[in-house]
Amino acid sequence: MFNPSQQDVRRFFCETYRKSQAREILTPLEAIASDWIRLHPEYDETLHDAEEALQANYSVDQGQTNPFLHLSMHLSISEQISVDQPRGVKAAFQTLANKYNSEHEAHHQIMECLGEMIWNSQRTGLPPDGQAYIEALQQRCR
Template sequence: MFTQDRDALRQTYLTAWRKARAGEPLAPVERLIVEVAERHPEYHALLEQGESALGREWLPEGGESNPFLHMALHIALQEQLSTNQPPGIRRLYQGMIAACLGDAHAAEHRILDCLAEELWKIQRDGREFRPKAYLRCIKRRGSGQRPRA
C-alpha cells in the first residue's frame, strides 16, 4: 500500500471498496480501508465513482479536504494505536475518547488534526517527525486547548 504514486494509492482504496461491496475476500489492509470508509458515508459516492475519482484535486484554498488523505490519516492513526508508537499514543487516545463522551470517531478526528499539522510541518520545514510535539498537541486537544502553531 505504501507508494509515492498517488493514483496507485487511490486505486487501492477504490479496489477495496469495490471488493467489499461485491462480497469478495479482503486483505487485511483492504479491511482497514473499508472500515474507515464505512465510518465516512460522505465518501461513499466518491468511492463508487471508480477510476474517475483518481485524478480529482481537492484544494485547501477552496475549503476542500481530500477524502483519500483523510482516510489515510485514520489508517495511520490505527497503525500508531496498534503499536503504541509514539509511546503513549494509546493512553492519550483513550483520554480523548473520554473527552469526546465515548465517541471514538470524534476522538480520532481531534487527533487527526494534530497528525495532519505535524505532517504539514514536516513537509513545510523539511524536518523529521517530532513525536513529543505531536503528543503535546494531542494533550492540548484533549484538554480543550487549541494546538499551537
C-alpha cells in the first residue's frame, strides 16, 4: 500500500505544477493531477514555491483551505470513479455531473461525502464505512 508523507504529497503536486508549466512530459498520475491543478488557479501561487509549500500550515481554525488535501481528494475521487470502488460511486458521479451540469461540481459534492466518511472514521476509530459513503452520495443525487 502506498502511504506518502505530507511532504511527499506536497512535493508531488509542486513538481507536477512545475513540469506542467514547463511543458515537460508527465506521468499518467501527474497528467490527472495537472488537470485538477488547472481547474484550481487559486493554488498556483502555493504550488509555484515548493520550499514554502513544504513549510505551510493550513489551519482549519483559521479558515484556511489546504490545497494539497483538496487536490489529493480530487485524485482519490478520480480513481474511485475509474474503478467504481466503492461500488456505486461511478453512477453517483454521473448523476451528480448531470444534476449540476459540471463534473467539477460533482467532484466537490462527492468530496463532501468522502470528507465526512473520513472524519467519522477518525472520530470513531472504526474503518471507513463505504456503505454510508454511498448512501450519502445517493442522498445528494436526489
